[in-house]
Amino acid sequence: MVLLIVVVTVIIFIIVDFALRIYFQKRQELKLRREREAALDIGLKLDVSDEARTLKRVEVKEPKARILAVDDEAIVLDSFRKILVVAGYSIDTVEKGSEALGLIRKHDYDFVFTDLKMPEMDGLEVTKAVKHLRPDIDVIVITGYASIETAVETMKYGAMDYVQKPFTEDELIGFFNKCLIRRNDRLTRQMKPTVRLMTPSTRESDSHHELNVPAGVFISPNHTWVSVEMNGTVRVGLDDFARKIVRNIDAVRLPELNRNVRKGDPLFSLKRDSHTIDIASPISGRVSLLNAEHVEHPEWIASKPFELSWMCCIDPSNLPEDLRSLKIGVDSINWYREEIDKYSAMLKGFEKEKRQIESSAAGRDGVAGQKADRTFLDGFANTFLLR
Numbered sequence: 001m002v003l004l005i006v007v008v009t010v011i012i013f014i015i016v017d018f019a020l021r022i023y024f025q026k027r028q029e030l031k032l033r034r035e036r037e038a039a040l041d042i043g044l045k046l047d048v049s050d051e052a053r054t055l056k057r058v059e060v061k062e063p064k065a066r067i068l069a070v071d072d073e074a075i076v077l078d079s080f081r082k083i084l085v086v087a088g089y090s091i092d093t094v095e096k097g098s099e100a101l102g103l104i105r106k107h108d109y110d111f112v113f114t115d116l117k118m119p120e121m122d123g124l125e126v127t128k129a130v131k132h133l134r135p136d137i138d139v140i141v142i143t144g145y146a147s148i149e150t151a152v153e154t155m156k157y158g159a160m161d162y163v164q165k166p167f168t169e170d171e172l173i174g175f176f177n178k179c180l181i182r183r184n185d186r187l188t189r190q191m192k193p194t195v196r197l198m199t200p201s202t203r204e205s206d207s208h209h210e211l212n213v214p215a216g217v218f219i220s221p222n223h224t225w226v227s228v229e230m231n232g233t234v235r236v237g238l239d240d241f242a243r244k245i246v247r248n249i250d251a252v253r254l255p256e257l258n259r260n261v262r263k264g265d266p267l268f269s270l271k272r273d274s275h276t277i278d279i280a281s282p283i284s285g286r287v288s289l290l291n292a293e294h295v296e297h298p299e300w301i302a303s304k305p306f307e308l309s310w311m312c313c314i315d316p317s318n319l320p321e322d323l324r325s326l327k328i329g330v331d332s333i334n335w336y337r338e339e340i341d342k343y344s345a346m347l348k349g350f351e352k353e354k355r356q357i358e359s360s361a362a363g364r365d366g367v368a369g370q371k372a373d374r375t376f377l378d379g380f381a382n383t384f385l386l387r
Helices: 002-045 074-086 097-106 123-133 145-157 169-190 240-246 298-302 319-325 330-358 361-365 368-385
Strands: 056-058 066-070 090-094 111-115 138-143 161-164 194-198 210-214 224-228 234-238 251-253 266-272 275-280 285-290 310-316
Touching: 056 074, 066 074, 066 097, 074 090, 074 169, 090 097, 097 111, 097 123, 111 123, 123 138, 123 145, 138 145, 138 169, 145 161, 161 169, 169 330, 194 330, 210 240, 210 330, 240 298, 240 330, 240 368, 251 298, 266 298, 266 310, 275 368, 330 368
Parallel strands: 066 090, 066 111, 111 138, 138 161, 194 210
Antiparallel strands: 056 090, 224 234, 234 310, 251 266, 266 275, 285 310
8 A cells, every 4th residue: 555655656746747847848938939029029129220221130049040031022021030030040131132241241140041033133143142252151042933943053052942932930940940950060060170088087078079089099090999908809899080970870780799800891880861881890800799789779879988889899810910000099199180181171072062962953852961961971981981
């Protein structure tokens, strides 16, 4: 009887705790919505015409992003403000492309939304000018159904994507959230990582902008690490450089237990979407132990600490000779810096290729993102992992 009372009490406590969490979350969301609606009301009353004649500005606290929208139809701009401000974005709107160009010279924006068909200066001209003056700003084209081909054409000149009129509130927010994810992902890739030597007294960094290089561990040219254990066994895993760039791993295939492998033979493979990357063995020997956790939870590879991210153990057959081609200590730090420079150069070429993909048939078919992702993984794997 006592046990039953305890169980019921625990269940009631869990239900009440869950209900309170939902209540306070909804309350906070309502508070934010009211604050943003108030900001919208205040912003529309402010006179900022000294910067641009048709400019209307609404700013919110801690915006998800700053947007500049240009459209010659005031009703479209009204929709943008009402929808995006409540969703947590700060937004400036103008009715002329020339006004938009003046504003991007004075202010920092994350996105410019431009209508395709406008008098004086159309969306294609706005796109070209924005990407020339501020290549850091992402351009989204607003288009009607009849102008989709022209909207796709703007991608050749650097536009990120296009949104088709008319749109519902949910459609616009969903579309824009995806654009924000794409922008953040691109910015993360473009940030040059720093190399961080990890010692027993320093904590491992989970930042995508810091590469952890464990002291006393050997690094292979194809970005696997090799740790020699006290009993002579070798642990092998994917290094921080590879796992932070590939990320989002869907599946892992480990070698067969007791299999004999030669240095350079495929040891394990990673799968992301429909893409499979084979990783070569850094040493020769017999596979003596597997980390089966990665098969059941491949997503852990990107988040597990170094000592738990090993893939398998190998009883080496020619360790002294195999270690000659691996790097350790200062040599590995200097090598990683060279790899980072090479990766930065690869990214610049990828951005150009991505724009070509987005303006091609793949862009018109709506699969540009998938094709660009495959192209990036192919390029990264061929340059850094398959050697």
